[in-house]
Amino acid sequence: MTLRGKLGFIGGGRMGEALIQGILRTEIITAADIMVTDPVSSRREYLAKTYRVNSFDSGEDDHVWSGCSTVILAVKPQIMEEVLKDARDRINDSHLLISIAAGIKTSLIDANLTRCNCRIIRVMPNTPAFVLEAASALCHGPRATREDMETALAIFNSIGRAIILDEKYFDAVTGLSGSGPAYVFTCIEPLIDAGLKVGLNRSDAELLVMQTVLGSVKLAMASNEHPAQLRAMVTSPGGTTIAGLHELEAAGFSGIIMDAVEAATERSKELGK
Ligand SMILES: NC(=O)c1ccc[n+]([C@@H]2O[C@H](COP(=O)([O-])OP(=O)(O)OC[C@H]3O[C@@H](n4cnc5c(N)ncnc54)[C@H](OP(=O)(O)O)[C@@H]3O)[C@@H](O)[C@H]2O)c1
Structure with missing residues (x-):
C-alpha cells in the first residue's frame, strides 16, 4: 500500500519518532512527504537530520494542516484540547485525524472541532513501538471510512501489529496492552x-x-x-x-x-x- 497525500505529525516526541521510523521502513511514504511540528528546535533539527523529514515549529503548524491530508496527533493528552482549539480554523473536512493520545475519546476530539467534519480515528499503541514491536488497537471515530482504517492499519502495522476494535474496549486495551x-x-x-x-x-x-x-x-x-x-x-x-x-x-x-x-x-x- 502507498499512502495518499502527505502525512503530518503534531508532536515529534518519542511516539512520533517511532512512527516515522516504522513508516519509512515500510516505504509506504517517502521522508519528503512527512511533515512534523514540535516546539523544541533541537528536536526538530534531530528529526530532520536523522529521517530527512520536514520539521516546523509548533507555531507554524499551518504548513502541516495545509499540506497534509492525514495528520497524526502525537501530543500529550493534557494538551490535546488546547492544540485542537488552536488549530480549529486550519482543520477542514478533507483531513483524516489519527489521535494516539491515551484516554482521549474520539467524541472529545470531535467536540473540539465544531467547524468541520473531518474523519477521526483513535489508536492506542504501546512502548514496544520504540523497537517497532508495538501492539496497537485502532477504532473508528466519527466519519472514518473503511479506506481510512486501512490507511491507519498500514501506518500502525509498520511499528508492530495492529487490530481494529470498537472504542468501548479501549479501557480494556489500556489495561492490557x-x-x-x-x-x-x-x-x-x-x-x-x-x-x-x-x-x-x-x-x-x-x-x-x-x-x-x-x-x-x-x-x-x-x-x-x-x-x-x-x-x-x-x-x-x-x-x-x-x-x-x-x-x-x-x-x-x-x-x-x-x-x-x-x-x-x-x-x-x-x-x-
Ligand atoms: N509513550 C507511550 O508508550 C505511549 C503509548 C500509548 C499512547 N501514547 C500517546 O502518545 C502521545 C505522545 O506520547 P510520547 O510518549 O511521544 O510523548 P512525548 O515524547 O512527550 O511527545 C510529545 C511531543 O509533542 C511536543 N509538543 C508539545 N506541544 C506541542 C504542540 N503544540 N505542537 C506540536 N508538538 C507539541 C512535545 O514537546 P515538549 O516536550 O516540549 O512538550 C513533545 O516533543 C501521548 O498522547 C501519549 O498518550 C504514548
Whole structure:
C-alpha cells in the first residue's frame, strides 16, 4: 500500500519518532512527504537530520494542516484540547485525524472541532513501538471510512501489529496492552534477581532471562498450541518445572495477573470520566 497525500505529525516526541521510523521502513511514504511540528528546535533539527523529514515549529503548524491530508496527533493528552482549539480554523473536512493520545475519546476530539467534519480515528499503541514491536488497537471515530482504517492499519502495522476494535474496549486495551509492558518488566526483574539468588552472575542471568522471554513469545506466536499446552511441554511429572509452578500458583499468580489488568482497566475508566 502507498499512502495518499502527505502525512503530518503534531508532536515529534518519542511516539512520533517511532512512527516515522516504522513508516519509512515500510516505504509506504517517502521522508519528503512527512511533515512534523514540535516546539523544541533541537528536536526538530534531530528529526530532520536523522529521517530527512520536514520539521516546523509548533507555531507554524499551518504548513502541516495545509499540506497534509492525514495528520497524526502525537501530543500529550493534557494538551490535546488546547492544540485542537488552536488549530480549529486550519482543520477542514478533507483531513483524516489519527489521535494516539491515551484516554482521549474520539467524541472529545470531535467536540473540539465544531467547524468541520473531518474523519477521526483513535489508536492506542504501546512502548514496544520504540523497537517497532508495538501492539496497537485502532477504532473508528466519527466519519472514518473503511479506506481510512486501512490507511491507519498500514501506518500502525509498520511499528508492530495492529487490530481494529470498537472504542468501548479501549479501557480494556489500556489495561492490557497499554500497561502490559510494565507487567512484563515486573516479571523480568525478579527473574533476573532469582538468577542471582541461585548463584548466577548478573550478566549471565540477564542474558538467560531476556532470551527465555523472547524465545517463549516467539514460540507461542509461531505455534498453534494453547499456552497451557506449551507449558505442559516443559513440565515433566515430579520434575523441576512443576515444583516452580506450584509456588507460583500457591501464591495466586494467575489471579494476581487478572486482577492487575482489571484494576488498570477500571483506573482507565475513572480517568476517562
Ligand atoms: N509513550 C507511550 O508508550 C505511549 C503509548 C500509548 C499512547 N501514547 C500517546 O502518545 C502521545 C505522545 O506520547 P510520547 O510518549 O511521544 O510523548 P512525548 O515524547 O512527550 O511527545 C510529545 C511531543 O509533542 C511536543 N509538543 C508539545 N506541544 C506541542 C504542540 N503544540 N505542537 C506540536 N508538538 C507539541 C512535545 O514537546 P515538549 O516536550 O516540549 O512538550 C513533545 O516533543 C501521548 O498522547 C501519549 O498518550 C504514548
